[in-house]
Amino acid sequence: MTSVFAGTNTVNLNDALQLARKNNLNLKSNAIDLKAAQRDIDTSWNLFLPSLSATLSNVGKTDVFKDSTSMQNPTPYQSGLGLGFSLSLT
Secondary structure: OOOOOOOOOOOOHHHHHHHHHHHOHHHHHHHHHHHHHHHHHHOHHHHHOOEEEEEEEEEEOOOOOOOHHHHOOOOOOOEEEEEEEEEEOO
């Protein structure tokens, strides 16, 4: 005949909380949600960074492609550079 005796185990509060965090899926899910919310808070300052863009282009009034008949009365070549800036805040 075999007898089984249940022993008593004492667990302090910290050990009980660690066991609960380790074995409870609901607590694990809440911890993941908490970390995601903290990450959102830590990176929220990115929303206030301005966006700056610059463009440089070739502008002019003279046609690029001319036929031979227009070469009898040539027009002076008029061109230049165009510069543009854009700044936006969210």
